[in-house]
Amino acid sequence: MNLNAHRTMQLYGALLLLPAALLLTAFAYLPTVTTVINSLFLPGFRGEPAAFVGLDNYRVLMDDPTFWKVARNNLLYALGTVPTSMALALGMALLVNARLPGRGLVRMAYFTPTILPMIAAANIWMFFYAPQIGLFNKLLGALGFAGVNWLGDPGVALGSVIVMSVWKEAGFFMIFYLAALQAIPPELKEAADLEGTSRRSFFWRVTFPLLMPTTLFVLINALINAVRVVDHLFILTKGGPNNATNLLLYYVYENAFSFFDRTMAATITVVILLVLAVVATLKFTILDRRTHYQ
Amino acid sequence: MPQQPQIRLQSVSKHWGATTAVKDLSFDIQPGQFVILLGPSGCGKSTTLRMIAGLEEASGGEIHMGERDVTRLPPGDRGLSMVFQSYALFPHLSVADNIVFGLRSRKVAKAEQRERLAKVAELVDLTDYLNRKPAQLSGGQRQRVALARAIISEHPICLMDEPLSNLDARLRSDMRREIKALQSRLNMTVVYVTHDQVEAMSMGDRVILMQQGHIVQDGTPDELYNQPASAFAASFIGSPAMNLLPLVLGEQGAVIEGEPTTPVAPMEAAGGQLGVRPEDIELRPASEAGIPAQVLSDEYLGADTIAHVAVGNHTVRVRLSGKQALSGKPCKLYWTPDSAHLFDQQGLRQQALAPLALPASHRSVPRPPAVGSFQH
Incomplete structure (x- = not known):
């Protein structure tokens, strides 16, 4: 009887997990497993079965200079977008958390880029960056400077893409910081004020440490977005010129759907997954231990 | 010769828009006094305390501390400490760091910080808990940390905003005695806000009873009990x-x-x-x-x-x-x-009239003293 009751409870629990487990299996676990398998085989031609080649595909990838260029681009892209957008988000959140005339309007303005689809935002920025009629070059021209080919110059194009991404992301992260700031009890500030604590000192000794959980959350999201979001490349540069703005996921897309090299696409995907797994592990082991959670 | 009052409020008022929280309030507080601001919620007692602290700016009137006019001074320059109802402890800092927070802000030397910390921790019985985080303490212990933080600053004035209302009844009566003992031992001037008449009667040297932003009565607990100024x-x-x-x-x-x-x-x-x-x-x-x-x-x-x-x-x-x-x-x-x-009809005490004696009893029975009129 008791054992039966225990079994029933276990069955009950398993049934509760089933919907989530089914969805995750269908859309996350199965594709991951097939991707890993695909990266270990070479497809057969004219109906031949696929041949197991072990790590050969990875060796080919390591010898591919374009892959290394794209990987370097993505690293620069992450270094360019993640700290900048986070710092900007925190700054904006501090600003709109303070007493400020028209603060609702400012909050909305900061959040607007987040509401826009990435494709739409990229289209707007196309007009900013356009060499002849673009806003930036018009402004530069009015000041008497020569225009820059923002998206066509291999030395500038990645920077232009980074600036647009920061503009798009910062408002979204600001919302998290704003929510966290509002969760800090106002008495903490009052208690610090009574001791004559300067605003700067209060920020570094109280606000910033209390925002750490949010900072970690935003950091992980920003890192994932740096790898995951490439929609704007389709509009702005298509990875060019000469792969100057090509990012890993866009390179996967190119391999799979432009060059029809599904094996190479699967191989790069596995590498991306491994890198992200390492980053996540570092986050959970090192940073979490130093963070105060309430 | 009367002493210079430590805190003097001169027709202080506070309003937000059309709402008046405190109206034309004046009183003096002598050094070493334990003064209670008592009243129902919304009577302006907390607002008064926050104006003394400098956390709210007075809309009118003047606040003096000693010889200084502090009406427009920021809270940090007024030389006072405060215990909040919610304790306002920094959740990410250890008990020790919480207590010395203000000393660090005022750039007190490390060695002196340690010395004062040890002394104060001993005083409030927290020596064994200095490395804990506030979340690992009981309500009473958190209250002690808040007290320690106020004491360590060695400011002559300590403001308390309903510091006991988050504690359970038994702890509250212990803390009442402890706070009172600390105050007389350290000879602090305390302004204590509460809506609890038991705290007011048992702790205060002097009770200022407020209603709708006015002072109803200002006197010793004994006077408030035996000669209430109004209904x-x-x-x-x-x-x-x-x-x-x-x-x-x-x-x-x-x-x-x-x-x-x-x-x-x-x-x-x-x-x-x-x-x-x-x-x-x-x-x-x-x-x-x-x-x-x-x-x-x-x-x-x-x-x-x-x-x-x-x-x-x-x-x-x-x-x-x-x-x-x-x-x-x-x-x-x-x-x-x-x-x-x-x-009288306005609820004010009739000084001129005395109640009549009731028909006397033919035998007089001594009444046993009333017991525990103020115990919960």
């Missing part, structure tokens, strides 16, 4: 509250509404109210002299019993010691004239 003060202090009975014109004087046989006050008191504390009323057998009444019900509280007694159109509470079962019995009420209070 509001009378009903706010004491538990159960003072009985307030409307007076109407009778044949030989003012009588209790619906009870025309016994005059209780001079004619001129009619239209006002008669106040008698439940512990000052004597319940006598129906055969003796007094005001005829009928016991409706009784509440047994352990040390004493509260009897609800119908007199005229009204009900009065009478405190009797021990357990008594009197429900439904007719009886007589008796009190001495000096334990009765008269209030």
